[in-house]
Amino acid sequence: MSGQQDTSPVFDIEFRDVSVRYDHLPALEHVSFGIPHGSFWGIIGPNGSGKSTLVKTALGLLRPYHGSVRTLGYDPADLGPRRARLGYVPQYATLDFTFPLEVIDVVTMGLYGQIGIFRRITGAHRARAFEALERVQMQDFAQRQISMLSGGQRQRVLIARALAVNPALLILDEPTAALDHSSSEGLYEWINDLHRASGMTIVLVTHDIGVVSEYVDSVACLNRTLVAHGRPVDVLHTPTLENMYGCGAVLFGHGEVPHMVVRKEQARE
């Protein structure tokens, strides 16, 4: 089970027949896929479809009870110092923004794993955190208290924290959940630019099918099992979505990628 050595793996995330239970309930069943290095993936699915479970499993926060997971070519439990090549942006609603911290403190936290336990933060670390803030155009807010930020700004700060280590793989879990439509679109565009400029592998979890499919190379549709995955244009057709959302849906064209319209009232998404 040594995995590949330090050569760049073909897949940055690879699931082989993975099943995961969450709170004793099956959350993912027999999921297999591979996310190639340098690609931009969207993972979509309705609420409770196992999207976050999938991300947490890839990050080693949850252990599968069946199948094997490789992240950056290694078992997530054995990543060790390679964890510094992971950037993770969790759903920000889970965080307490009344916490007494300034923006720069939060971004510097992204480096704690690299700095190492018992070691002190130096000026060089703060400079790197500041650079990450510049990448998300938040450098003017470095000394701002995090409770004073808008939803979009908070999200950018969390992205800067993930970028501080210059990750090879960036995973964002529902980054637009608290944003309005135009801010969401702006953020997606920004992430797309980041992907083009840096070439880092980006995995974007969302239930926002229409918008995300304009940007990603590939999309995985999840509803406890992997319903479909591949290029958005191939994947996002009616039977897939019906399978996923359990409702009648029709798609209409918009450029290359179709958008979904839910036909029946019982659809909740």
Place this chain on the structure above:
Amino acid sequence: MSELLSHTFMQRALIEAILIGGVCAVIGVYVVLNGLSFIGAGISHSTFAGVAFGLLLGVDPLITAMLFSTLVALSIGWVSERTDLKHDTSVGIFFAATMALGVLLIGFLKDTYVDVYSYLFGNILALTATDMWLSLAMTAIVLAVVLALFKEFLALSFDAEVASVMGLPVRVLHYLLLALIALTVVLSVKAVGVVLVSALIVTPAAAAHQLTVRFNRMMLLSIVIGVGSSVGGLLLSYWVDVPSGAGIVLIATMAFFLSWLLSPRRRARHQAASVPPTAA
């Protein structure tokens, strides 16, 4: 004041007040920010059973209390991690069970005179030299661990999940924090008592949280309020002859309400709420 300090018991009490006021305030910051206030109360009540074990076995109650409370702290963490029980349910069960165990054990001590009241509510004026040295040693241990793992505890408190992704030993840190809470409770128990010690941990930190939005400043203010309350409570206990634990906790509580009134954050929120919608 100099006449006051001419008494050995008063010198000891003053050193003890500064020690416990400071160390409770430091640990309190993590307790408040991690939402562990009720766990703190659970651990402090379990100390009573630990004390009772010591009295029954003829060992220094602080030693048995330290072992027992650490065990309870780790068990509370383990039970909430491994079972479907909610955090407050598992604490609620331990809380009452350990208190009952303490009362049961004290009941076996029919022949010996035990000042149960001073363990429940504290008496900072009745400390022995050994008590003070033990407190000093335990304070040094708690502060050394906090200082060494300052940024790790900060990351754990703000975002344990991302801390774990970065490779920080989040579970170890969480259990270590619970153990530090237990140590802090035990070293303060003779001065403020098992019933009141959790207030000395939570209240100064909560007051400091009202006054600042910066972590280091919250830590500093918490220490100032904690030490101020415990020294104030000690003087109150000396001059007015009230139980020291009660005096300390009530002064800390007054500091909390004052901080709440002066809180820039609360006032900013209040002003924001009163701005008419047209001006927004």
